Amino acid sequence: DVVMTQTPVSLSVSLGGQTSISCRSSQSLVHSDGNTYLYWYLQKPGQSPQLLIYKVSNRFSGVPDRFSGSGSGTDFTLKISRVEPEDLGVYYCYQGTHYPPTFGAGTKLELK
Amino acid sequence: EVQLVETGGGLVQPGRSLKLSCVASGFTFNNYWMSWTRQAPGKGLEWVASITNSGGSTYYPDSVKGRFTISRDNAQNTLYLQMNSLRSEDTATYYCTLGPDYWGQGVMVTVSS
Secondary structure, eight states, X not given: OOXXXXXXXXXXXXXXXXXXXXXXXXXXXXXXXXXXXXXXXXXXXXXXXXXXXXXXXXXXXXXXXXXXXXXETTEEEEEEOSOOGGGOEEEEEEEOSSSSOEEOOOEEEEEO | OOEEEEEOOEEEOTTOOEEEEEXXXXXXXXXXXXXXXXXXXXXXXXXXXXXXXXXXXXXXXXXXXXXXXXXXXXXXXXXXXXXOXXXXXXXXXEEEEETTTEEOOOEEEEEOO
């Protein structure tokens, strides 16, 4: 199975600040069809996960441009700028390139 | 608006069975693969099962293969997860998902004597 390693485990950020989360996969996430099926989710307290970024760098419908994704191969990053209170929660990366699909262990974003 | 509403959770004894349902609306159900993903209390996310849009193929991780069965009724816009031989480690919130994009609110399953 592909192991998704997220760092850091937790982050403390000031409102209005900027931060980033890293996700590394144990093998390349480039699919044979040429796409890279790497996604980012935010799970707010008491809620189900919500999709932020799909296929590395595409913002999902309604996601503000404060969120951006980048990376390739095995190394990916989620950047959050101008952090707002509603950004707090646990962020997960997820790969759908290889079966079984796997998630990172999560990064908890908290207020400083 | 996409909606996924799960039902059927509850407390069940080890070794017993439970069937979850997910009623979908807001999209053309029979055009999409559907999945179940779970989250143990205070833990991360684990993919549990997927089914093709026709229902002709299903996929599972080793942790549930042979015990869980995903199925769908495209006429009723409903996804199911039949869970047999339940274990304490199956205790989790189970989410119905439309591809990787949309998630239901989840339903809690507790396996305990």
